[in-house]
Amino acid sequence: MTDLLGKLSIVGLSVGVLVLMGIGVYFVQQKLLKLYAEKPNEQYKRQLIMLAVAVLALVLAIVIMPIGNAMRGQLLSLLGILLSATIALSSTTIVGNAMAGLMMKILNSCKPGDYIRVGDYFGRISEMDLLHTELQTEDRDLTSLPNLYLVTNPVTVLQSDGSLLSVELSLGYDIPHTRVEKLLLQAAEKTGLEKPFVQITQLGDFSVSYRVAGLLTELKRLIATRRKLRGYILDELHGAGIEIVSPNFMNQRVLDAGRHFIPDVAPSDALPEHDAANDAPDEMVFDKADQAELLQNLKEHLSEIDERITKREQLMKETDNKREKVGLRKEIENLQRNREYTKGMIEKAEQRISKKGDKRGESLPD
Numbered sequence: 001m002t003d004l005l006g007k008l009s010i011v012g013l014s015v016g017v018l019v020l021m022g023i024g025v026y027f028v029q030q031k032l033l034k035l036y037a038e039k040p041n042e043q044y045k046r047q048l049i050m051l052a053v054a055v056l057a058l059v060l061a062i063v064i065m066p067i068g069n070a071m072r073g074q075l076l077s078l079l080g081i082l083l084s085a086t087i088a089l090s091s092t093t094i095v096g097n098a099m100a101g102l103m104m105k106i107l108n109s110c111k112p113g114d115y116i117r118v119g120d121y122f123g124r125i126s127e128m129d130l131l132h133t134e135l136q137t138e139d140r141d142l143t144s145l146p147n148l149y150l151v152t153n154p155v156t157v158l159q160s161d162g163s164l165l166s167v168e169l170s171l172g173y174d175i176p177h178t179r180v181e182k183l184l185l186q187a188a189e190k191t192g193l194e195k196p197f198v199q200i201t202q203l204g205d206f207s208v209s210y211r212v213a214g215l216l217t218e219l220k221r222l223i224a225t226r227r228k229l230r231g232y233i234l235d236e237l238h239g240a241g242i243e244i245v246s247p248n249f250m251n252q253r254v255l256d257a258g259r260h261f262i263p264d265v266a267p268s269d270a271l272p273e274h275d276a277a278n279d280a281p282d283e284m285v286f287d288k289a290d291q292a293e294l295l296q297n298l299k300e301h302l303s304e305i306d307e308r309i310t311k312r313e314q315l316m317k318e319t320d321n322k323r324e325k326v327g328l329r330k331e332i333e334n335l336q337r338n339r340e341y342t343k344g345m346i347e348k349a350e351q352r353i354s355k356k357g358d359k360r361g362e363s364l365p366d
């Protein structure tokens with residue numbers, strides 16, 4: 001009877017210890033939920049803290065429970081094996097992505113705000129982390145790509161000082177290529193592309209393939225400019241009486257032999273200017289990427305200010321000229337005001353990005 005009561009008391013104390021630890025973990029979780037309620041981009045920190053607290057609470061419960069040393073050692077060994085197995089199974093992907101992220105940081109081949117193309121994905125970088133890179137696509141969606149995917153696949157980065165914008169189309173052999181090239185160049189010039197050119201890319205069985213291209217220096221207007229280029233191509237060709245249909249075009253309707261399939265539109269010179277709403281879709285599509293680029297530029301500017309302040313403080317220590325010290329002190333004060341203003345801008349940019357952080361697009365599997 002005494003042994004039974006002793007075993008029951010041990011079980012009761014063990015359950016009490018587990019209940020107390022559970023209550024403690026619950027209160028910690030509630031505190032963390034309130035602390036990170038307005039920080040959607042830092043939820044992973046809350047999760048990591050909760051994981052550490054839960055493991056620590058479990059270890060403390062095993063240590064405090066009134067059980068024998070042999071049983072305590074077995075429980076701790078079992079817990080260690082479970083944790084080791086979990087880490088071993090997940091570490092391959094995590095470590096691989098982390099190493100890929102470090103590699104991308106060291107190479108500095110791309111940064112937030114850049115246009116990149118990798119595999120079937122194209123868009124602007126809106127976020128770069130140690131484990132993943134987030135793209136904002138042309139549909140305004142957010143796509144998260146594991147860094148390992150970017151390292152193991154060719155990545156094309158559009159140069160910030162300009163990239164070629166091109167459109168391809170095919171026309172029949174009955175149209176002189178010199179006439180086509182002239183019209184395509186006119187369309188590219190009206191679009192505002194620099195150094196436009198036309199190439200004959202293929203001589204097919206039924207048609208000639210053309211490619212008109214030019215240098216677009218303002219990448220932030222990529223979507224709008226591409227739309228304008230295609231529109232001006234239609235306007236120029238239709239205005240010159242050129243049909244943009246396949247040479248083996250067939251229609252089951254009975255039509256006159258001289259019927260042309262050209263819409264009733266005026267030449268491009270007589271058309272009204274493109275409206276502002278259609279000219280600026282990039283601002284709506286890549287809004288988060290724009291904010292990420294602004295944040296990156298502000299952080300770089302802040303680092304430059306810190307370097308300039310450090311250099312001038314060093315100069316103040318080295319010089320004995322009072323006039324130079326006064327000038328350096330004023331310059332440092334101006335730099336410090338600029339620094340505080342830049343820090344405020346960084347905080348505002350981070351807040352704007354955090355409001356969009358809870359909206360995620362599709363994620364690739366690791």
